Amino acid sequence: MISKNFQRFELKPFLIEALDAQGFSMPTEIQERLIPAIANKRDVIGQSQTGTGKTLAFLLPMLNRIDPERAEVQAVITAPTRELASQLFQEVKKLLEFDQAGIQAKLLVGGTDRARTIESLKSQPQLVVGTAGRLADLVGEGALKVYTADMLVVDEADQMLDMGFIEEVDRVASRMAEQLQMMVFSATVPEKLQPFLKKYMQDPRHVHVEPKHVTAVKIEHRIVPLRHREKLSFIVELAQSLNPYLAIIFTNTKEQADEVADAMLAANLNVERLHGGLQPRQRKQVMKLVNDVKVQYLVATDLAARGIDVKGVSHIINYGLPQDLDFYIHRVGRTGRAGADGIAYTIYEEQDQNAVAKLQKRGIHFTFYDFRQNKWTKLDKAPLGVPGQRKPRRNKGEAPAESGVKPAQKRTGGKAVAKAKKVKPAYKKKARFKQEKEAKRQRRSAAKNKK
Template sequence: MTTFNDFKLERSVIQAIQDLGFEEATPIQSQTIPEALSGTDLIGQAQTGTGKTAAFSIPLIQKIEKEEQKIVSLIMAPTRELAIQVAEEINKLSKFKGIRSLPIYGGQDIVKQIRALKKKPQIIIGTPGRLLDHIRRKTIKLNDVHTVILDEADEMLDMGFMDDIQSILKLVPEERQTMLFSATMPPNIKKLAQQFLTDPKHISVAPKKVSSPNISQYYIELHERQKFEALGRLLDMESPDLAIVFGRTKRRVDELSEALKKRGYPADGLHGDLTQNQRDQVMRKFRDGSIDVLVATDVAARGLDVSGVSHVINFDLPQDPESYVHRIGRTGRAGKEGSAWTFVTPRETDHLHFIEKVTRHKIFKKPLPSFSEALEGKQKIMAERLLNVIQSKEFTQYKGISIQLLEEYDSVDILAAAFKLLTGDDKQEVRIQLTPEEPIRGKKKRQPFRRRVTSSNNGSSKSGGGYKSNYKGNSYKGSGYKGSNSNSKSSRTNRFNEGKGEKKQYQKAGRHI
């Protein structure tokens, strides 16, 4: 067992570590900190949630002098959220030493950042694009930087930051220490390391299983139209402390978060089109428990580190195994157990088995939660809330009306009615409309050529030749879609006559259908 006292850190740094409750160093920390303190260039390969932020922050704070009045360290991160979180971690670890750090990222007023730079921070944590903006404005100068850290380097390169990173590193003095941290080591990461690192020490603590053993992983096979009802039932049945629901697109996240709110769930959405202020507000509500369901895209959730996330739900199956591992890694952290649930359509089962193979972790099949299971879960939550109120004895003002009701009605009926109100089952069913999405690797059925015809009934417009849309006003209600297609006799006759006309046109052209 390696403790932080073994690294011979100064008292102010040890005090901050103890104040955060850290005792034993994680594997990435025990191997990285001594090398980083020696000034060696290094490559750290570890999954998210293993403590790598502290692994590079602790030696960085140890080496910087409090009296320094210039930027001496530069940390690059792929997203605003990660830059903010790294800055927060550094602030916590350096609070007794008085080191000044500043996050720099897009989406925030650049004038505000320029004012903050006048306070002479020693450490800059920034996204590559915004860093280049400041460098070009000459509001950030890298002449005195002696330590550079690339955090989540694979994510940065996946997001297209290679040219920006290279431009920035060329402006930093060659006499420096460079540390690169990445969960994976694709060829472009190796190329970057060869170009900018000098005889780096390679530290790898990748686990045998890519996904955490603390996370129970399940999938539910269902049709697209069943997903939203399944989500509601799953949330009721599992009653998560905090849950992150992943959608594939920004539009999906918006629709899904609004649909959950209409159903009475405390939820909100997070994606790249939100302003920084909106993103901060959503994350603040999620962290303080004002909402307990966060709907997010992959990009928006990169770098999120929220303690207490008990459930991750993949409403849409991710495109690749790396995204799957990153998503479910939001739960099961710091030794706690977590659950990951994935909705899979029949066409996506092969892709799910591919994810199982790459991650080397079995994902167990579960049936679609039944209405009775969901109701039982809701009743369990309400019973716990009711018992908490009873134990608190803070209900004196309601005793009068309770006595009156008991004189007129049966006590069991009153309690059952109260449960119905608490669980929201008295509310009228809310119609929810979500835009259907194409499944991964799904084969599109060949559609016959149809002339786009409009009638006053379906509200479409006459626009000459074209394909008739496959999706028409699908909406969720209960456990299935209700289509808006007309099945009237006249409508069927129109389509039949239309088909005959098309056939004649094709035959004239020497084609057959």
């Protein structure tokens, strides 16, 4: 029974009921290793990728510890984006479905009416989920009283760092209870994050969970060489040929995302864009269209799309490989979920050679395709310049093997003739030097004869 698998964590009955209702049968590795530590009020660092069950790893012990009799903030969860914060809040609501004690949870994100939010906080919730900026703003205003809270989760900490939100998290954490338990979850733990961690964490339990497979087993990774084609036109042709259920095209910058989306719109494709340059209302509208299955192509940047759970993604297209190759894993992880098949296409350019080699070392197997005249062709070998394909070696003076020419011959007019003698390097310079030396000798000889 499910209850037996999770009851050993001494969870309250309403949490066991919620887990049963959602069909969770066994704790994941990160849940097994972190739930007891969090329950014992220990600082933790959970390093794992999407899909390892990290959300329940912190939500279950946190909700288990909240005292519904205390009408004050007891736990804070912060996320880098509104979309991710909203997803976390939805998970909280699912776990509270059978709660009879009435634990109050509230979502606090930007893009909502600030005055109305402050008004609603006259009654303080026991659990708060929000974006770092809005939480710091409400704490600074005095509307959100976090000095009573002794549990803080920083989700997607590396993304929080990339987006410049760690200072806001610091402002919130500094106003919380002195005996603060901090739980940090992140795909990577960059060096620049260390000062923040050392400031608040005491001997944290660091659990790094590697997935059994780098990416889902049923994802096919295809490389398509750009060669000398115009990239924007090529991405449009490639996307059209796939006719996907839902494809996400990843770009490295919001400027690229706009260029690609505009080119696809010009080709009358059903496309939307998602990046940090959009207003909150626009991003919300885009996500609603995607979730309502009204979009066939979504052009997105890593920071905007990371942490967002979009169902039914059949294809991933990499307009360019990311600088941080962990982002490649996150990108392709959007497809091939729940045992479904998925295909990830990467447009390859010469500067991508090292990146592809590193991904291959991580265990990702690429197949090679070309797309010309609206037809897909599987290549037997990697295109030249792609790791795994070497130029054929031959001896000096030897013609290519496929030409049928013998090593010591070349063909002229259908007849075999002996190859030309090798010319030594700098022969012209040496010959000119000899001529000048001989001329000097003759001039000296002529001068002596006159005497």
